[in-house]
Amino acid sequence: xxxxxxxxxxxxxxxxxxxxxxxxxxxxxxxxxxxxxxxxxxxxxxxxxxxxxxxxxxxxxxxxxxxxxxxxxxxxxxxxxxx
Amino acid sequence: xxxxxxxxxxxxxxxxxxxxxxxxxxxxxxxxxxxxxxxxxxxxxxxxxxxxxxxxxxxxxxxxxxxxxxxxxxxxxxxxxxx
Numbered sequence: 001x002x003x004x005x006x007x008x009x010x011x012x013x014x015x016x017x018x019x020x021x022x023x024x025x026x027x028x029x030x031x032x033x034x035x036x037x038x039x040x041x042x043x044x045x046x047x048x049x050x051x052x053x054x055x056x057x058x059x060x061x062x063x064x065x066x067x068x069x070x071x072x073x074x075x076x077x078x079x080x081x082x083x
Numbered sequence: 084x085x086x087x088x089x090x091x092x093x094x095x096x097x098x099x100x101x102x103x104x105x106x107x108x109x110x111x112x113x114x115x116x117x118x119x120x121x122x123x124x125x126x127x128x129x130x131x132x133x134x135x136x137x138x139x140x141x142x143x144x145x146x147x148x149x150x151x152x153x154x155x156x157x158x159x160x161x162x163x164x165x166x
Binding site for chain 1: 090091092102105106108109112114116117118119120121122123124125126127128129130131132138141144145148149150
């Protein structure tokens, strides 16, 4: 079994309204040193196979088809063998 | 200036309905090896100070007061000096 971690970020050229909104809140609370907040996703799951290649394939496909929006997001992943 | 990365995860004891929903989609698409999907946040921002201690303080406070929900989420952060 493998534990997969996928990080999904909006492409740098694409605006991040959620980050902007949080940052406005930050300024209202007095966090004046904070800038460029961008909010992505951090996804963890298990892949039930002992073959590293097929685990990698599954993680890539899962990310491309369900987790990330390929139009405006990029993803990176890592795999770690467990049990 | 520091670049901060904050990872926010739901506590393990707290259900993750978003992860469950995505995983249901996965099963419908034929990803039968995937399980335990949990979706957190990956947040990046800049802290405009050259003092590491005050950057750390600001990142902690920003995370506690705005980014994470202290009732059901944990966060971890890292700092990296840039220019």
